Protein backbone atom coordinates (compact mmCIF):
# COMPACT_ATOMS: atom_id res chain seq x y z
CA UNK A 1 0.00 0.00 0.00
CA UNK A 2 2.56 2.56 1.11
CA UNK A 3 4.87 1.76 -1.77
CA UNK A 4 2.12 2.56 -4.24
CA UNK A 5 2.07 6.10 -2.95
CA UNK A 6 5.79 6.48 -3.34
CA UNK A 7 6.72 6.07 0.30
CA UNK A 8 9.74 3.89 0.98
CA UNK A 9 8.83 0.77 2.90
CA UNK A 10 11.15 1.73 5.74
CA UNK A 11 10.90 5.22 7.15
CA UNK A 12 13.19 6.80 9.66
CA UNK A 13 11.54 8.56 12.55
CA UNK A 14 12.55 11.92 11.15
CA UNK A 15 10.99 11.12 7.81
CA UNK A 16 7.84 9.98 9.52
CA UNK A 17 7.65 13.16 11.57
CA UNK A 18 8.08 15.11 8.40
CA UNK A 19 5.12 13.37 6.84
CA UNK A 20 3.01 13.90 9.93
CA UNK A 21 3.90 17.59 9.94
CA UNK A 22 3.03 18.02 6.29
CA UNK A 23 0.77 15.16 5.34
CA UNK A 24 0.46 14.65 1.59
CA UNK A 25 -2.93 15.34 0.10
CA UNK A 26 -3.87 11.69 -0.35
CA UNK A 27 -3.21 11.00 3.32
CA UNK A 28 -5.37 13.91 4.48
CA UNK A 29 -8.04 12.77 2.08
CA UNK A 30 -8.06 9.19 3.27
CA UNK A 31 -8.10 10.29 6.90
CA UNK A 32 -11.05 12.61 6.44
CA UNK A 33 -12.89 9.85 4.58
CA UNK A 34 -12.34 7.55 7.48
CA UNK A 35 -13.65 10.03 10.05
CA UNK A 36 -16.58 11.21 8.01
CA UNK A 37 -17.70 7.63 7.47
CA UNK A 38 -17.96 7.19 11.20
CA UNK A 39 -19.81 10.40 11.74
CA UNK A 40 -22.63 10.39 9.27
CA UNK A 41 -25.69 11.74 11.04
CA UNK A 42 -28.89 12.96 9.57
CA UNK A 43 -31.56 15.09 11.17
CA UNK A 44 -34.90 13.31 11.26
CA UNK A 45 -37.74 15.83 11.41
CA UNK A 46 -41.40 15.04 11.79
CA UNK A 47 -43.38 16.65 9.01
CA UNK A 48 -46.44 17.11 11.21
CA UNK A 49 -45.23 18.41 14.57
CA UNK A 50 -41.64 19.37 13.79
CA UNK A 51 -40.05 17.07 16.36
CA UNK A 52 -36.52 16.26 15.29
CA UNK A 53 -33.65 14.12 16.42
CA UNK A 54 -30.25 13.25 15.01
CA UNK A 55 -29.88 9.67 13.82
CA UNK A 56 -27.44 7.48 12.02
CA UNK A 57 -28.97 6.47 8.72
CA UNK A 58 -29.38 2.75 8.14
CA UNK A 59 -28.39 1.11 4.89
CA UNK A 60 -31.92 -0.08 4.19
CA UNK A 61 -33.52 3.33 4.50
CA UNK A 62 -34.93 4.51 1.20
CA UNK A 63 -35.35 8.16 0.38
CA UNK A 64 -38.39 9.15 2.39
CA UNK A 65 -41.07 11.40 1.01
CA UNK A 66 -42.35 12.12 4.50
CA UNK A 67 -41.19 11.46 8.04
CA UNK A 68 -43.62 11.49 10.94
CA UNK A 69 -43.65 10.40 14.56
CA UNK A 70 -45.22 6.99 14.93
CA UNK A 71 -48.11 8.34 17.02
CA UNK A 72 -49.52 10.59 14.31
CA UNK A 73 -52.56 9.45 12.37
CA UNK A 74 -52.30 8.22 8.85
CA UNK A 75 -54.67 10.96 7.66
CA UNK A 76 -52.46 13.77 8.98
CA UNK A 77 -50.23 13.51 5.92
CA UNK A 78 -51.12 14.83 2.48
CA UNK A 79 -52.45 12.23 0.09
CA UNK A 80 -49.89 10.70 -2.25
CA UNK A 81 -49.90 12.22 -5.72
CA UNK A 82 -52.12 10.52 -8.27
CA UNK A 83 -50.75 7.19 -9.40
CA UNK A 84 -48.20 6.92 -6.59
CA UNK A 85 -48.16 4.05 -4.15
CA UNK A 86 -47.46 4.80 -0.50
CA UNK A 87 -45.22 2.56 1.54
CA UNK A 88 -44.42 2.93 5.24
CA UNK A 89 -41.27 1.98 7.08
CA UNK A 90 -41.39 1.93 10.85
CA UNK A 91 -38.47 1.76 13.21
CA UNK A 92 -36.83 4.91 11.86
CA UNK A 93 -34.80 6.55 14.60
CA UNK A 94 -36.43 6.23 18.02
CA UNK A 95 -39.98 7.19 17.09
CA UNK A 96 -40.34 7.84 13.38
CA UNK A 97 -42.18 6.29 10.50
CA UNK A 98 -40.79 6.87 7.05
CA UNK A 99 -43.27 7.25 4.22
CA UNK A 100 -42.33 6.76 0.60
CA UNK A 101 -44.61 7.69 -2.26
CA UNK A 102 -43.32 5.84 -5.29
CA UNK A 103 -44.39 4.79 -8.74
CA UNK A 104 -44.43 1.10 -8.01
CA UNK A 105 -44.40 -0.88 -4.84
CA UNK A 106 -40.83 -1.78 -3.96
CA UNK A 107 -39.33 0.00 -6.94
CA UNK A 108 -38.27 3.46 -7.83
Ligand SMILES: [Zn+2]
Nearest residue numbers: 046049051069
Ligand atom coordinates in the same frame (compact mmCIF):
# COMPACT_ATOMS: atom_id res chain seq x y z
ZN1 LIG B 1 -44.58 14.44 15.10
